[in-house]
Amino acid sequence: MKNQDFTPYIEFDRDEWAKLRSTAPMTMTEKEIEELKGLNDVLNLEEVEDIYLPLSRLLYLHAKATRELYDSRNTFLRTKIKKVPYIIGIAGSVAVGKSTMARVLKTLLSRWPKQPKVDLLTTDGFLYPNAVLEKRGIMDKKGFPESYDIGKLLEVLSELKSGKESVSAPIYSHITYDVINGKEQIIENPDILIVEGINVLQPPKRLDKKAVDQISVSDFFDFSIYVDAAEENIFQWYVERFKILKDTAFRHEHSYFKKFAGIDDKEAYEMAKSIWDTINKVNLHENILPTRYRSDLILSKGDHHLVESIKMRKI
Template sequence: MSPDDQPFVAVDRERWARLAAAGDGRAPGAVPPAGAAATEAPADPASWAGDGEVDARERVEVLAPLAALAARRREQDLDGRAGLGALDDALVRGGASARGWVVAVAGGVAAGKSTVARALVAELRARGIGPVEHVSTDGYLHSNAELERRGLTARKGFPESYDVPALRALLQAVRAGDGTLEVPVYSHRLQDREPEPRTIDRPAVLVLEGLRALAGPGPDGDPGVRDLVDLGVYVDATEDAARAWYLDRFHAWRVAAADDPGALLHQIADMPDADADALALRVWAETNAPNVRDHVLPTRAHADVILEKDADHRVARVLVRPV
């Protein structure tokens, strides 16, 4: 293990895979029950989301064990909240009856956060621990109009472009078990917030996914969100791999926009391929890469589990922070 891995320990895939069976009684390598996932919240079509699916082996050997760990940690945390709350409600964020639990899935642009988050949601739902919802921090980006008003259009995706107080308020409400909550939704098709939010109602587990899912205090000293996260996951990839995946996703979005006049990328659908790729790579070099290096990658240190991916999107190594 490299000194850079501290304070994490590396767990090989065979050993990690055994956690799934320990967590729910399934035989090692058994495929999760089919049809166990509830209906997902409305989202962009797959072509706009730009994410693939986790193959069966990755699901069994990586995501099922992660869900088992999350389920066990949640059980222990809720027991701990009840015990502390019996002494004094003030010792528990949200009070002794707080039952909501938050998993964060962070990582760089195009690293595969959404794919991991959706698969984790399905695995957790299959375990029957209660309603599980997936929320993206992208929804908490200020609208394009608001970014323009604030002079932040070129800083979209950077810490100051998010409505962090609203995101913190959501996590606090989830932890406290508050009723129907409105959640803003980001459209990759529009590259902006959807006009209408969606609603969630008392999730047992909220899987929060995005660049800012493990963010600490902002540049102005405002609180971040990581102190409201119960289990942090970081999806890690080299910059070269992420750039290639970003370009692949851009190609898919551009194809989807060709026959969709309402899509933001429709205006470049007829641009020569070389020019379109040059535009995408300029956005990567000037915006995405610096943002990841300066503001996203540092949040890796606050994760409980790191999934290190190879260039083929498969998880090559799992790093775990010992309890």
């Protein structure tokens, strides 16, 4: 463990971190792990045991301590204010494995003592519909901060943190590449909520003098995680995923990308590279990467999609 005096983070290598699992039992099977992982993510029993089980233990301890503090404050104030969810934010580039990690943590956290109710909210549903993006001329900026209805996302998080027991959120389809009209996710009184998205650690944009008083999505987080990797690795994973999609999801009759179905690997590489260079790479450098050190914990992946080191913010 590296504990440098002049850094806000404590750094662990993989072996040091794995030991923090302590005696926590493994509660997932290989079959479950296989079902939860993304298209080209590398996820196995060892990765879950060494990385995600210790992380779930840390998050459970944080949530438990927050709940105890909440009860103590109620005692002090002589109030009976209802509990609100402990919210965990997960950020990072496209294709870095955020969604897989979020699903694994949801499963692990729900199996700790007292089996807390854990919900997962992805920010894709808060993208403006394609029709709106096209009208505003920012379809090529999809995934950038301005392509999201941040006001609606802030409203949902505010309602949850205010104690509202049932909140609805929009749902996104990766087949049609658009928000599903008339379909919603219902989040009911969770103990823990995981919010996953590429830009969830963005600070408020100061567009005018009043903007300094605005709140950001991360203001509602009790703990935040950034999934990191070298850019050349993320690009490679993005291309690999695109090649898989051209032979699977892109073939769906309602797929937005149906025109790319069945193209050969060379064409797929060129198309993926073009999208990466003009959209995802720009978004990574301008918006996503600058938020890395706003997180409480940074998971750094190596060449093979496996976590190699962890940085945790000092308390």
